[in-house]
Amino acid sequence: MPNRSDNLARPRARKGHEHDKPITKVSTGSVVVPDPNPDWGAMATMLWSSATDSGVSTFYGSTDWATLYLLCDTVQHWTEQGGRRSPELLRVVMQGLGSLLFTEGDRRRLRVELEQPDAEPEWQAELHLLVSDMSTATP
Numbered sequence: 717m718p719n720r721s722d723n724l725a726r727p728r729a730r731k732g733h734e735h736d737k738p739i740t741k742v743s744t745g746s747v748v749v750p751d752p753n754p755d756w757g758a759m760a761t762m763l764w765s766s767a768t769d770s771g772v773s774t775f776y777g778s779t780d781w782a783t784l785y786l787l788c789d790t791v792q793h794w795t796e797q798g799g800r801r802s803p804e805l806l807r808v809v810m811q812g813l814g815s816l817l818f819t820e821g822d823r824r825r826l827r828v829e830l831e832q833p834d835a836e837p838e839w840q841a842e843l844h845l846l847v848s849d850m851s852t853a854t855p
Contacts, residue, residue, distance in 0.1 A: 747778050750785060759795050760788040763813075771830040772817050780816055787812045 752764040767773055767784055776784075787809055794805050814822045823829065 744777055747776065747781070749773075749776075749781055753785075753789065753792075756788060756792050757795055760792040763791060764788050767816070767818070770818075772823060772828065776816070783812060784816060787816075 749768065752761060756764070764784065767776075790805065790809055790812075794801055794809065813819070817823045817826065817828060820830075
């Protein structure tokens with residue numbers, strides 16, 4: 717999984733990749749997020765609610781929400797299967813979630829990083845200082 721941009725030794729643009737290609741931008745209309753299916757079980761509902769809470773859903777258009785709805789329906793069907801569940805169906809669902817940038821690894825591969833809105837907690841800043849002091853200390 718690629719590192720976050722703030723963990724790189726040098727900017728990606730200097731590594732010889734073609735990241736300077738122009739991006740085509742189009743404005744979107746209003747996006748209406750559909751309500752989840754009340755018949756979904758715990759797994760499909762958890763996927764839906766985690767998507768609505770995620771910062772990446774800011775970029776979702778109507779087709780993305782429709783795709784997620786379909787994937788949640790598929791997950792519901794997969795969890796209801798009796799006996800052995802289809803690994804192929806799970807692979808298709810995971811691939812579909814990846815196309816929606818569902819996990820951090822998916823987002824990093826496309827160089828999309830979600831920032832936490834709050835500043836770094838004090839305890840975390842102290843931990844960083846402690847670790848840096850330990851790494852510079854001589855045994």
